Structures are given as structure tokens and as C-alpha cells.
Amino acid sequence: MPEPISDRIAALLDDLGGIEAETDPVLVRLKSRDFYWYSPVLKPQLDGKRGEVVVRPKDEAEVLAILAACVRHRIPVVPRGGGTGNYGQAVPLEGGVILDMTAMSRILSFADGIAEVEAGATLMQVDAWARQQGWELRLWPSTKRTATVGGFVGGGGAGIGGIAHGTLREPGNLAGVTIATMEESPRMIDLAWGKAAPVNHCFGTTGVITRVRLPLAPAMAWRDLAISFPDFAAAAAFGLALGMADGIPKKMCAVIDWPLPSFFKGLAELLPEGRPIVLAMVGPCGMGAVADLVATHGGEIEAEQDFATAEAANELTPFYEYTWNHTTLHVLKRDKGITYLQCLFPPGRTLEAVARLRDRFAGEMWMHTEVARFGGQVTMSALPVIRWTTRERLWEIIAACEADGVAVANPHVYTLEEGARWKLVGADRLAFKREVDPYGLLNPGKMTSFSPVGGKDAA
Numbered sequence: 001m002p003e004p005i006s007d008r009i010a011a012l013l014d015d016l017g018g019i020e021a022e023t024d025p026v027l028v029r030l031k032s033r034d035f036y037w038y039s040p041v042l043k044p045q046l047d048g049k050r051g052e053v054v055v056r057p058k059d060e061a062e063v064l065a066i067l068a069a070c071v072r073h074r075i076p077v078v079p080r081g082g083g084t085g086n087y088g089q090a091v092p093l094e095g096g097v098i099l100d101m102t103a104m105s106r107i108l109s110f111a112d113g114i115a116e117v118e119a120g121a122t123l124m125q126v127d128a129w130a131r132q133q134g135w136e137l138r139l140w141p142s143t144k145r146t147a148t149v150g151g152f153v154g155g156g157g158a159g160i161g162g163i164a165h166g167t168l169r170e171p172g173n174l175a176g177v178t179i180a181t182m183e184e185s186p187r188m189i190d191l192a193w194g195k196a197a198p199v200n201h202c203f204g205t206t207g208v209i210t211r212v213r214l215p216l217a218p219a220m221a222w223r224d225l226a227i228s229f230p231d232f233a234a235a236a237a238f239g240l241a242l243g244m245a246d247g248i249p250k251k252m253c254a255v256i257d258w259p260l261p262s263f264f265k266g267l268a269e270l271l272p273e274g275r276p277i278v279l280a281m282v283g284p285c286g287m288g289a290v291a292d293l294v295a296t297h298g299g300e301i302e303a304e305q306d307f308a309t310a311e312a313a314n315e316l317t318p319f320y321e322y323t324w325n326h327t328t329l330h331v332l333k334r335d336k337g338i339t340y341l342q343c344l345f346p347p348g349r350t351l352e353a354v355a356r357l358r359d360r361f362a363g364e365m366w367m368h369t370e371v372a373r374f375g376g377q378v379t380m381s382a383l384p385v386i387r388w389t390t391r392e393r394l395w396e397i398i399a400a401c402e403a404d405g406v407a408v409a410n411p412h413v414y415t416l417e418e419g420a421r422w423k424l425v426g427a428d429r430l431a432f433k434r435e436v437d438p439y440g441l442l443n444p445g446k447m448t449s450f451s452p453v454g455g456k457d458a459a
């Protein structure tokens with residue numbers, strides 16, 4: 001028996017006319033999920049949460065019509081791209097509409113090194129198009145194949161390219177967005193450069209992004225390298241040295257402790273047992289200098305491939321698909337008893353802080369760091385794999401990290417406030433939210449300090 005549609009959804013569907021909408025419970029359930037199940041803490045909290053209808057606009061006029069109808073009926077809306085978020089960002093907490101943006105995927109324009117694309121384009125699609133013009137994405141998540149540009153701005157922001165360009169929140173990496181507001185009469189607003197900040201990593205609570213403007217980088221024929229080292233300290237020292245080698249063009253550098261590489265299907269077979277590795281993407285002109293650096297740190301290049309060939313070939317895996325949160329995924333596929341954290345080490349004492357954390361939780365935590373720039377300084381962020389026991393133990397580990405000056409973006413919470421380093425949403429974002437979504441209908445429950453029209457925001 002099909003599940004009955006609520007009166008409010010029936011009324012909404014009447015208002016939507018010919019706009020694509022789907023209430024099939026199997027599809028709705030599927031589109032109500034993201035990768036929250038990565039977290040053993042979030043899984044029981046979010047299992048079973050779902051929207052009521054998937055609506056798929058094909059252009060901005062349809063987005064405005066959908067939002068106007070939803071405001072009229074006071075129905076919540078959760079924007080959705082590829083659904084690859086890790087913290088339940090795209091999971092509807094209060095039912096309503098799942099706004100599937102993937103039909104809006106056109107490349108709109110390119111000038112002065114800046115591409116304007118529709119929010120539902122995948123990062124893979126945009127990068128492939130950019131390469132045909134001699135350019136490439138500065139940054140992409142390891143989920144490049146399925147993640148959308150709108151979802152990267154709304155829910156992600158770090159990844160491959162971070163070693164050269166920092167995060168999406170670094171000034172200059174996001175040229176602007178166009179959003180639709182959630183008011184009685186929804187508007188399109190254009191937010192350029194810094195004005196886009198209240199939308200950046202706000203889980204779709206501050207407007208539906210319809211267009212994104214991304215500054216690109218000149219294209220490079222990246223070489224994928226897998227390099228093994230006698231111990232983790234040597235691998236980490238090499239990784240940081242590569243990050244700081246300004247003369248070597250690079251896109252990625254992940255330092256991954258053994259036994260994590262043994263879980264990498266398609267690569268593990270090429271690696272020697274027991275040796276930590278670095279996975280790097282290096283420009284062809286930097287290969288000689290990298291070979292010197294590898295030798296200085298006692299490493300061995302175990303595997304090398306052309307990144308673009310590997311990305312295009314079904315039987316190959318580009319090395320970035322073993323890095324960032326893909327590292328955790330490869331382990332999770334074979335060991336459901338693990339989980340992870342997201343840490344940021346202090347620049348200046350990066351290696352010391354990484355080593356201390358690794359030693360302190362030996363046997364319970366396996367280190368995986370990514371060399372990245374933050375505020376112009378080269379350091380490491382980490383997604384260490386952790387043996388899951390209890391929430392209390394995980395929170396103890398987080399407290400230990402923070403006590404040692406290692407910042408943690410907790411991936412086991414789904415609100416913006418709990419996930420933020422200062423446990424709050426800035427006043428600028430709250431004020432912006434009040435302007436663009438006065439009734440609090442966009443992804444409700446994710447920005448908890450906001451209260452809708454008539455209410456008082458939490459301090």
C-alpha cells in the first residue's frame with residue numbers, strides 16, 4: 001500500500017503545476033539520506049528521518065515558484081545536491097520538500113578565469129569542462145564524481161587542491177553565489193566575494209544556491225604518486241616538506257599510516273607490507289625535485305600514474321579517491337567497527353602535535369593527515385581512523401585533542417552550532433538568515449540558535 005500523502009503536500013503538488021515532483025516512498029527515502037551513517041553517533045539519531053516529496057526544478061523560475069508555494073503552505077525545504085554530506089546536512093528533520101538541484105547543471109559563462117555554473121553541476125563535470133579551456137578547479141572534494149558545486153559550498157569546502165589554495169572559505173576561492181530566498185515573494189540575490197560568506201558551509205539554511213562563481217587555476221597534467229616510508233615520522237616530515245616546497249607544483253599530499261593503505265582496493269597490491277605512505281599529486285615539472293625530497297626522507301616511489309587517465313578509466317582509481325574522507329570509506333567497507341574525527345593541527349608545531357596524538361592513542365587511532373594551507377600557513381588537517389567504542393570515549397578523545405591545541409570539527413553532530421569550533425553561528429549569519437528565511441523553513445533543525453519570525457534567537 002502506498003503511504004498516504006499529507007494534506008499540505010497534496011495542496012503543494014496542486015500549486016506546483018508541471019514542475020517535476022515525486023512522492024514514491026522508495027525514492028523519497030533514498031533522497032532523504034546522505035552519508036551520516038559514517039557516524040555511529042548520528043546513525044541512530046537520523047535513521048528513519050525523511051522528507052515527503054522530492055521536487056526537481058530545471059531553472060531559477062521553477063526554484064522561485066517552488067519556494068513561494070512552500071512558504072504559502074509553511075512547508076520546510078531541504079536543498080540537495082549529490083547527497084554525499086557526512087553529517088546529515090541533507091537529511092530532513094521535519095519532513096517536507098527535498099529540493100533536488102541536480103537538473104540545474106549548466107556551465108553558464110567564463111571570463112577572467114572565473115566560471116559561473118549552475119549549482120547542480122557535479123565538480124567532475126565542471127573540472128572536465130574547465131580542462132578543455134586550459135583551466136581546472138582549484139579545489140574539489142574526494143567525492144568529485146557525484147558531489148555538486150552547490151553542495152560543496154553548502155556542506156563541504158576542503159579537499160584536493162587545499163595544499164595550494166587552502167579551503168573554499170579562504171578569500172578569493174569563491175567569487176560569488178546567486179541564491180533564491182525563502183520569503184512570501186522569493187527573490188534572487190547575488191552575493192559577490194565576501195558577501196557570500198553567510199551561505200558558505202551553512203547547510204542550505206540561508207538560501208537555495210542556484211549559481212556559483214568559481215575562480216579556476218591553470219590546468220596541470222598531474223602525476224599521481226604513491227610513496228612508502230620506513231616509519232610514520234619520515235612520511236609526515238616528507239609530507240610537510242612537500243607542502244612547504246614552493247618550487248614544486250602540487251595538488252594533494254596525504255600521509256597515511258599503516259595498516260590503512262592495506263584497505264585500499266586497487267592500490268594495496270602495489271604497496272609493501274607495513275610501510276606508511278604518502279599519496280601525492282605533483283606537476284610534471286616538479287617530479288625531479290620530488291624524487292630528491294623522497295630520497296632525503298628515506299622513501300620509495302611505489303606507484304605512479306597520470307591522474308587524468310586514471311580518472312577516466314573504469315579499471316583505475318585516481319589516488320585522490322583514497323584520500324580525505326575516502327580513506328575512512330575504504331576502511332569502513334571492510335571494518336564496520338571504526339569511525340573518525342576531523343582535526344586541524346597548529347601551524348608551527350604540526351609534526352610534534354601529530355606525533356603526540358598518534359602516540360597517545362596508539363592501538364585505538366590510526367593517523368591519516370592531509371597537508372593543507374590555512375590562512376597562508378602550511379599545516380596538516382587530519383581524518384584519523386578510530387576504533388569505535390562509545391560516544392563518551394569519542395568525546396574524551398576530542399577533549400584531549402582540543403586540550404593539546406588541535407582543533408576538532410566534530411563530524412558526529414548535525415547542527416551548525418555543535419559542529420563549529422566556537423559552538424555558535426555568527427551574528428552575521430543569524431541576521432542574514434532572518435532576512436532570507438524569516439519563517440525558518442530552510443533545512444530546519446540545523447541552525448538551532450535561529451528562531452523564526454516573532455521568536456528571539458538563542459544567544
Ligand SMILES: Cc1cc2nc3c(=O)[nH]c(=O)nc-3n(C[C@H](O)[C@H](O)[C@H](O)COP(=O)(O)OP(=O)(O)OC[C@H]3O[C@@H](n4cnc5c(N)ncnc54)[C@H](O)[C@@H]3O)c2cc1C
Pocket residue numbers: 034035078079080081082083084085086089090101119120140141142143146147148149150151152153154155156157158159160202203204205207208209210323324325326329443
Ligand atoms: C567518501 C566521502 C569523501 C568526502 N570527501 C570530502 C572532501 O574531500 N572535502 C569535503 O569538503 N567534503 C568531503 N565529503 C563531504 C561531501 O562529499 C562534500 O561536502 C560534497 O561537496 C557535498 O556535495 P553534495 O552535492 O553531495 O551535497 P549534499 O550532501 O547534497 O548537501 C550538502 C549540504 O549542502 C546543502 N546544499 C546542497 N545543495 C545546495 C544548494 N544548491 N543550495 C543550498 N544548499 C545546498 C544541503 O542542504 C546540505 O546541507 C566527503 C564525503 C564522503 C562520503
